[in-house]
Amino acid sequence: MHISVSALTILVWIALLVSCIAPIALLTLFVRDRKGGTVW
């Protein structure tokens, strides 16, 4: 049983989408920590 081209496409696109969200989330958390004085 082989992975289809559409399944491969979906897999990689989901990976890239989550990877796009990650830096935005980290920066948002950093700004929040900074405002709260809890960076470290």
Add this chain to the structure above:
Amino acid sequence: MVNEAILDPGIAAILLVAFSVLWVFLGWWWGRAAKDVEDYMLAGRKVGLALGTATAMATWVTSNTTMVAPQLALQMGIWGMVGYSLGSVGLILFAPMARRIRNLMPTGFTSGDFIRLRYGNFAWRVFLLISLFYAMGWLVSLGMAGGILIQALSGIEYWIGMTVILGICVLYTLLGGLRAVIGTDFIQTLIIIIGIVVLGFMVIDKVGFDDVHARLTTERPELLNLLMPAAIMFLFNNLLFGVGEIFHSNVWWSRAFAFRPGVGFKAYLIAGLFWAPIPIAAGFVALAAPEIGINVPRPDMVGPLVAANLLGTAGAILVFIIVFSALASSLDSLLAATSDLIVEDIYRKHLRPSATSPMLRRAASAVILILGGITWILCILNLATLASLLHFTGAFVASTIWPIAAGLFWKRTNKKGATWAMILGTVAGVLAYRYIGFYVAALFGASVSMVIVLLTTLLRPGTFDWKDLKEAAPEGLEDDDGDPNASSSIRTSTSPSA
């Protein structure tokens, strides 16, 4: 020596120098805030969620993620990269453990402290052997990766690139301790993720899913096979390997101790979820190799070679920066955490129980230097490929999963069971590695360990008191002149009995 250079050596040297200056400066800058050994080793125990999440991600994104994930995609296909991605399960499962560790051991320093207090001295020493062996294996694999990367991309000799990367990481870790490590990790995480996303989109744009899939169907159909037995075994093996690595390694325990209360669970959970797609994106890059028809002399170079071939100098620069950041973010963490383990569990507990804070700080620096030196020597020997080296350690670390998980949550697990689980699990894992293959070493190690822990817990249940994990904090730690230090939260403990 590899093919002709893909990146001009001059450009590579400039990038190397520029980032090295940046990391060393930041290491020194953040390290100024470290007043005592607890600040140095655990960044004051107040790291917030943003830095906590980023450091967990960055440390787990090693050069292996960016170089071995592509290699495994080329050797094992879809399950190779998805299997690698299951390394995120370790981070996610560690989330409740990080919370538990912080609650049970508010003044703890290392994973060794837990094993010693939970299971006694013999188990502790077995654990230290496993942990230090793994740490050296990981350090060497990272050092080698640095040399391989620079040589593959720019033609600069392996030993020069390896020496520079290792030397820089040792230097800024030495200067700044865990604050330097965590601060630089935040920046490196952003670089890594953004870089891999850009690379992924560029590969899709240049090659496309249809062409990649069609070429693989013609020339390497096994890579698309969802029922490839070795790949499926690898998938579970990698999952257990990752869990074993994270559960036992002081790299993650030191962070659990360093995070602000309430941060550990969220940080590890978010880090695991964000880490998971990275090996898939990196692995996909390698699957484009058959379509573009490049020669891959060494399988762990496939990622950089594909990027450089498709994208020219820009691709080579991008890969260089990504892998350098991934290397540095893991090397610094490993140097710091391994130094902590040696200073706390060997130097203080075995050799100098009355060591003062400045003595411990000096010892930590010395150990970082010594670790760097030993790593350098072992890297010069240029052993097997990165994947096989790292997976050999899986035979060892997977045996610690059940002793640690059960030890944190199940008071009935007894010390003999845990000790034998680690010993026999390791033996089983090594035998499996030798006689079957790397892709089952962790599977066997974890399975044997699990059976022993479960059986001994059920047949000879213990009655551990969780309060025994809270060692008394000292009233005050003296400096070298006998005067009390400002920080009083460093623990004292008695020397281990024979």
